[in-house]
Amino acid sequence: xxxxxxxxxxxxxxxxxxxxxxxxxxxxxxxxxxxxxxxxxxxxxxxxxxxxxxxxxxxxxxxxxxxxxxxxxxxxxxxxxxxxxxxxxxxxxxxxxxxxxxxxxxxxxxxxxxxxxxxxxxxxxxxxxxxxxxxxxxxxxxxxxxxxxxxxxxxxxxxxxxxxxxxxxxxxxxxxxxxxxxxxxxxxxxxxxxxxxxxxxxxxxxxxxxxxxxxxxxxxxxxxxxxxxxxxxxxxxxxxxxxxxxxxxxxxxxxxxxxxxxxxxxxxxxxxxxxxxxxxxxxxxxxxxxxxxxxxxxxxxxxxxxxxxxxxxxxxxxxx
Amino acid sequence: xxxxxxxxxxxxxxxxxxxxxxxxxxxxxxxxxxxxxxxxxxxxxxxxxxxxxxxxxxxxxxxxxxxxxxxxxxxxxxxxxxxxxxxxxxxxxxxxxxxxxxxxxxxxxxxxxxxxxxxxxxxxxxxxxxxxxxxxxxxxxxxxxxxxxxxxxxxxxxxxxxxxxxxxxxxxxxxxxxxxxxxxxxxxxxxxxxxxxxxxxxxxxxxxxxxxxxxxxxxxxxxxxxxxxxxxxxxxxxxxxxxxxxxxxxxxxxxxxxxxxxxxxxxxxxxxxxxxxxxxxxxxxxxxxxxxxxxxxxxxxxxxxxxxxxxxxxxxxxxxxxxxxxxxxxxxxxxxxxxxxxxxxxxxxxxxxxxxxxxxxxxxxx
Numbered sequence: 020x021x022x023x024x025x026x027x028x029x030x031x032x033x034x035x036x037x038x039x040x041x042x043x044x045x046x047x048x049x050x051x052x053x054x055x056x057x058x059x060x061x062x063x064x065x066x067x068x069x070x071x072x073x074x075x076x077x078x079x080x081x082x083x084x085x086x087x088x089x090x091x092x093x094x095x096x097x098x099x100x101x102x103x104x105x106x107x108x109x110x111x112x113x114x115x116x117x118x119x120x121x122x123x124x125x126x127x128x129x130x131x132x133x134x135x136x137x138x139x140x141x142x143x144x145x146x147x148x149x150x151x152x153x154x155x156x157x158x159x160x161x162x163x164x165x166x167x168x169x170x171x172x173x174x175x176x177x178x179x180x181x182x183x184x185x186x187x188x189x190x191x192x193x194x195x196x197x198x199x200x201x202x203x204x205x206x207x208x209x210x211x212x213x214x215x216x217x218x219x220x221x222x223x224x225x226x227x228x229x230x231x232x233x234x235x236x237x238x239x240x241x242x243x244x245x246x247x248x249x250x251x252x253x254x255x256x257x258x259x260x261x262x263x264x265x266x267x268x269x270x271x272x273x274x275x276x277x278x279x280x281x282x283x284x285x286x287x288x289x290x291x292x293x294x295x296x297x298x299x300x301x302x303x304x305x306x307x308x309x310x311x312x313x314x315x316x317x318x319x320x321x322x323x324x325x326x327x328x329x330x331x332x333x334x335x336x337x338x339x
Numbered sequence: 340x341x342x343x344x345x346x347x348x349x350x351x352x353x354x355x356x357x358x359x360x361x362x363x364x365x366x367x368x369x370x371x372x373x374x375x376x377x378x379x380x381x382x383x384x385x386x387x388x389x390x391x392x393x394x395x396x397x398x399x400x401x402x403x404x405x406x407x408x409x410x411x412x413x414x415x416x417x418x419x420x421x422x423x424x425x426x427x428x429x430x431x432x433x434x435x436x437x438x439x440x441x442x443x444x445x446x447x448x449x450x451x452x453x454x455x456x457x458x459x460x461x462x463x464x465x466x467x468x469x470x471x472x473x474x475x476x477x478x479x480x481x482x483x484x485x486x487x488x489x490x491x492x493x494x495x496x497x498x499x500x501x502x503x504x505x506x507x508x509x510x511x512x513x514x515x516x517x518x519x520x521x522x523x524x525x526x527x528x529x530x531x532x533x534x535x536x537x538x539x540x541x542x543x544x545x546x547x548x549x550x551x552x553x554x555x556x557x558x559x560x561x562x563x564x565x566x567x568x569x570x571x572x573x574x575x576x577x578x579x580x581x582x583x584x585x586x587x588x589x590x591x592x593x594x595x596x597x598x599x600x601x602x603x604x605x606x607x608x609x610x611x612x613x614x615x616x617x618x619x620x621x622x623x624x625x626x627x628x629x630x631x632x633x634x635x636x637x638x639x640x641x642x643x644x645x646x647x648x649x650x651x652x653x654x655x656x657x658x659x660x661x662x663x664x665x666x667x668x669x670x671x672x673x674x675x676x677x678x679x680x681x682x683x684x685x686x687x688x689x690x691x692x693x694x695x696x697x698x699x700x701x702x703x704x705x
Contacts, residue, residue: 229457235411236452237445237472237523247471251462 060255063332070328073321080318084139087132110306117310130287131310137288138318141203142269148207149268150261153214154250160215161222162245172219175212183209187271188280197283202275206268217260221253228252255333262326266319273315289315349434353426358563359385359408359531360427365420366400366407375634377403377417379587385580387530390557390564392574392595394610395584398631401567404584405533408432408565409450410440428530446476449524451553453536455516459508466492466504469523476527491522495552514545518552525556532557533565538573550576571614575599583607586631586642589661593669603664604671605647605687612694625694641674649687653679 064070111117117127160171190205191197225231226249234248269289275281276290284291289311296307353360366378378400385391393401406412408425410432425432428447432440444450452458460468469488473479479487485504492500495518508516517537524532534553538546554577557564566577574581574595581598583591583606591604602608609627629646638644644654653674662676663669675684 229452229454230460232411233450233452233458233520234460235444236409236450238441238443238475239471240441248460252460 060329060332064328067328067331069324070332073324073328076317076321077325080135080314080321081139083132084135087129087135117306127292127307127310130292131289131314134287134289134292134311135314135318137199137282137286138269138272138290138315141199141206141272141282141288142265142318142322145203145206145210145268146261146264148204149210149264150214150257151211152207153211154218154257156211157215157218158222158245158250158253161219162226162241162249164223168219171215175215178209178212184271187275188278191275191280197281197285199282199286202272202282206271210264210268214257214260214264217256218253221256222249225249225252255329258333259326259330262322262329266322266326269315269318269322349431350424352429352431353384355429356386357384357426358387358428359565360425361404361408362424362426364404364407364423364425366403366412366423367418367420369416369418373635376587377634378407381582381584381587381589383580383582383589383592385531385563385565387563388561389580390566390578391580391582392566392568392578393582393584394568394571394574396569396631398586399584400587401569401584402535405450405535405565405567408533409444409448410435410437442476445472445529446527447529448531448533449527449529451517451520451524451532451534451537454540455513455520456508456540458520459516461508464505464507465511465519469504469519469526472523473526487526488522491526492519494525494556495519495522497522513541514548517541517545517549521549521553521556525560525562528560529562531563531565533567535567536569537566539568539570546573553577571599571610583610586637587634588642588672589670590643590672591670592661593664593666597666597669601666601669602691603666603669603676604643604673605649605675606643607671608687608691608694609646609648612691641672648690649675649683651683 117131119126156171156175160168187205187209191202194201194205222245231244231248234244239248272281272288273290273293276288277294279291279294281290282288284295292311293308296304296311299307350362361384362382364378364381365376368375368377381400381404383391393404395401403412403417407417407419407423408427412419419433423433427443432443435443459465463471466485466488469491470481470484473484473487474481477484477487489500489504492504497503497515497518503511503515508519511519517540521537532553537553538549541549550573553564564578566574568574578595581591581593581595582589583598583604585606591598591602591607593603597603598607599611602611606627609625612625613627615624627646632638632642632645638655640656640658641647641650641654644650647654657674657679659672659674659677661670661672662674664671664676674680675687
């Protein structure tokens with residue numbers, strides 16, 4: 020077999036090399052710079068239109084959440100003078116794009132933007148905690164198996180059989196007392212079980228693959244096998260279900276805050292803004308509940324679209 | 340050594356010129372239906388720089404032997420029975436703490452697996468996978484490990500290794516991947532290389548290349564080779580000594596010439612006879628009748644007896660040992676080589692010689 024040694028190839032050089040190889044009449048092999056897992060995934064993700072739309076919406080929301088409170092002329096804890104003439108608040112206008120609330124006449128846009136901050140932070144960080152715990156529990160259970168697996172999975176069963184909503188309500192009332200950080204921790208501690216089960220099942224199948232045995236055969240330690248060899252192979256399903264957890268936690272947060280058990284009403288979140296709007300709906304104030312509600316729907320849809328796109332992009336069997 | 344001792348007393352270490360000394364290795368799998376003696380009393384020795392081949396059909400215990408040496412079996416369900424000893428380079432492996440064993444794996448003993456397609460981690464570059472091992476064992480910096488990885492890729496004949504090292508396994512062909520596996524195995528210059536069916540998953544032309552490569556590299560690095568295969572052709576090309584396994588036991592050992600040209604155990608004879616050659620015209624292709632016995636229902640004495648054309652009642656009553664044959668250093672597990680087998684031995688060897696020239700006459704079924 021004749022083999023040609025070629026220098027690393029860049030695109031302009033490609034034609035020249037092909038020509039020369041043809042002249043020499045030899046078999047040649049030319050590959051452009053190889054793509055890693057994430058570059059490949061991004062290529063496929065780009066083709067998923069809804070996912071791109073979702074990503075766009077999410078980026079807009081995140082930028083608004085970061086910059087909005089800085090740029091907005093209204094500050095959420097500074098309350099404008101109530102104007103008795105317009106008790107029901109003012110509908111959207113140029114000065115107040117999303118209108119004004121009833122009662123204290125706060126700027127709804129400013130509330131939505133500040134709410135985005137809290138809601139997104141809660142959604143994403145609690146997902147982070149959940150995924151971290153779930154991944155560790157699931158990978159240890161799946162890799163070690165046997166007794167450890169049994170104990171960890173029974174804990175998961177117990178956690179899943181708790182009526183989570185009530186636990187969240189009670190916990191946020193008694194421990195959280197409206198503190199955002201504690202809400203995040205509570206949500207995180209209650210959203211890892213699904214991930215743990217998923218990761219465990221992934222590990223059960225991946226640990227039987229030959230490359231794991233090959234890694235053991237060259238003397239790699241268990242911890243390194245779990246986190247460096249097996250986990251990267253399980254990342255795609257984890258990322259997909261993590262995106263769904265974000266959506267779930269944003270909805271739950273809105274729900275809990277709506278019921279008045281969530282974040283302290285001083286700090287606007289989409290849920291407690293909605294909750295405050297409740298009494299003003301009968302006096303014709305539609306814009307107050309409408310915009311935070313829309314924000315929730317858009318965020319959850321966006322995150323779900325992204326999750327859908329990721330599912331396709333990270334599946335090695337689907338071709339771009 | 341007392342029979343009642345719970346922990347069997349360790350035998351004396353082998354002399355210095357024995358690199359690997361497997362003694363009375365017994366590995367049992369405890370499964371739902373009972374105990375499977377996958378490896379049942381296997382012993383062999385390997386000198387530094389030499390090569391030995393283990394042949395046998397599927398389920399004969401060849402791979403389990405290799406995995407037991409590497410201590411890669413899950414315990415339970417597997418159990419290495421007391422009395423087994425594996426001496427490597429002056430130390431006993433089975434009693435070694437796992438930490439010390441990890442240091443030996445990949446560094447002193449390297450293993451090449453059957454499936455190059457699945458033995459490489461799909462999410463790492465191949466250079467990274469080789470470098471990881473080098474970093475682990477030789478305690479060198481990342482950059483140095485990477486350079487060494489490229490060097491070993493060059494050694495196994497991978498063109499433009501700098502570029503190849505940055506590629507992922509799915510970007511390479513099967514033959515290339517097996518070269519990568521060999522490069523990985525060699526990167527730490529092991530004293531012993533265990534190759535478990537290294538060419539079974541490759542097509543024939545690539546097989547020849549890989550075997551050639553394995554041989555040159557083994558010569559160059561002076562490491563010993565333990566080759567596991569079911570392919571007698573591969574054995575003939577690659578090794579100096581042969582161990583033939585059947586149903587978990589060694590049935591014949593000897594040099595490659597002895598075992599392949601003048602086999603003495605009836606099982607090996609049957610194997611060799613079943614190879615089609617151009618000289619054997621006219622007759623039907625010989626086969627070994629019957630199937631490998633179930634591990635739950637082993638024959639009472641000799642395990643090959645139900646399929647053996649030379650068996651007589653003695654074979655059903657007395658368990659055969661490995662007996663010295665008419666060749667020096669060639670052992671066969673068969674009563675033909677005891678006093679009881681005198682007379683039958685000549686008949687058997689004659690029948691074998693006959694079968695080797697014209698094929699076995701099956702009585703008018705031409």
